[in-house]
Amino acid sequence: MTGRLRHLPPTSAGAFADAILPCRFAGVVYEARGKRLIDGLDLEIVAGPRTVILGPNGAGKSLTLRLAHGLIHPTAGRIVWQNRKLDGAGRGPRRQAMVFQKPVLLRRSVAANLDYALAVHRVRGTARSRRRDEALARTGLTAYARQSARTLSGGEQQRLAMARAWALRPQVLFLDEPTASLDPAATHAIEEIVQAMHAEGCKIVMTTHDLGQARRLADEVVFLNRGRVVERGPADRFFERPESQPARDFLAGKLVW
Numbered sequence: 001m002t003g004r005l006r007h008l009p010p011t012s013a014g015a016f017a018d019a020i021l022p023c024r025f026a027g028v029v030y031e032a033r034g035k036r037l038i039d040g041l042d043l044e045i046v047a048g049p050r051t052v053i054l055g056p057n058g059a060g061k062s063l064t065l066r067l068a069h070g071l072i073h074p075t076a077g078r079i080v081w082q083n084r085k086l087d088g089a090g091r092g093p094r095r096q097a098m099v100f101q102k103p104v105l106l107r108r109s110v111a112a113n114l115d116y117a118l119a120v121h122r123v124r125g126t127a128r129s130r131r132r133d134e135a136l137a138r139t140g141l142t143a144y145a146r147q148s149a150r151t152l153s154g155g156e157q158q159r160l161a162m163a164r165a166w167a168l169r170p171q172v173l174f175l176d177e178p179t180a181s182l183d184p185a186a187t188h189a190i191e192e193i194v195q196a197m198h199a200e201g202c203k204i205v206m207t208t209h210d211l212g213q214a215r216r217l218a219d220e221v222v223f224l225n226r227g228r229v230v231e232r233g234p235a236d237r238f239f240e241r242p243e244s245q246p247a248r249d250f251l252a253g254k255l256v257w
């Protein structure tokens with residue numbers, strides 16, 4: 001590593017040659033069953049700041065993350081990543097991961113869940129076991145390695161989902177309400193892991209309906225309403241001086257989640 005790179009801040013994934021960020025949504029439309037659910041969304045996701053997507057229930061937060069992660073595809077408009085298009089032939093691993101409200105785990109041991117994810121991403125041999133053990137340690141799951149994933153508590157299962165994401169060393173991690181069904185202690189544990197991944201240079205893009213969590217984690221807020229970006233800016237400013245009426249209503253609890 002050169003001296004110049006060594007002195008870059010930890011959240012500088014975008015500075016590297018294989019960087020997939022920034023990611024740009026240009027006029028993205030998503031329609032299902034004749035309904036326009038995402039309605040001409042323009043959004044730039046840049047490396048660095050932790051981005052929290054807020055908005056009332058049904059605003060299109062989950063769809064936006066699923067579009068970004070490539071799980072669904074725009075009906076119109078484009079999503080362009082650095083050096084590749086999601087709707088075109090992407091080359092190589094995309095270096096992005098996603099964690100959902102409810103983790104989907106294999107009916108195998110905790111360690112085997114990580115091994116499987118690494119195998120799918122063609123990480124082999126000692127590199128695989130090293131990454132698996134590191135991810136277990138960083139998520140506090142080392143003692144659970146041989147336990148069946150299905151017997152973990154909800155909080156432990158979500159930690160395993162985070163471990164699986166971390167083991168893949170993504171440049172971007174999308175999290176869709178990752179703590180929505182967890183108690184405060186389990187929520188805190190997940191937030192710590194999110195912070196640790198961010199400190200290592202992983203871009204965080206998450207949704208939450210927990211405004212306390214948004215205040216704790218967000219550097220910037222993207223506020224969605226009815227499938228559009230209504231407002232975007234530094235988190236402090238958003239919470240103290242929201243610029244749009246829908247955002248003011250939302251923060252005042254007048255817009256239904």
Ligand SMILES: Nc1ncnc2c1ncn2[C@@H]1O[C@H](COP(=O)(O)OP(=O)(O)O)[C@@H](O)[C@H]1O
Pocket residue numbers: 032033035037055056057058059060061062063064
């Ligand atoms: N496959 C689908 N077919 C029809 N409607 C959908 C589909 N997926 C999502 N929706 C609707 O799109 C809107 C936005 O959904 P979503 O992104 O999940 O909202 P949220 O901001 O709460 O995460 C909601 O009204 C939802 O019911």
Ligand SMILES: [Mg+2]
Pocket residue numbers: 061062063177207
């Ligand atoms: Mg949602």
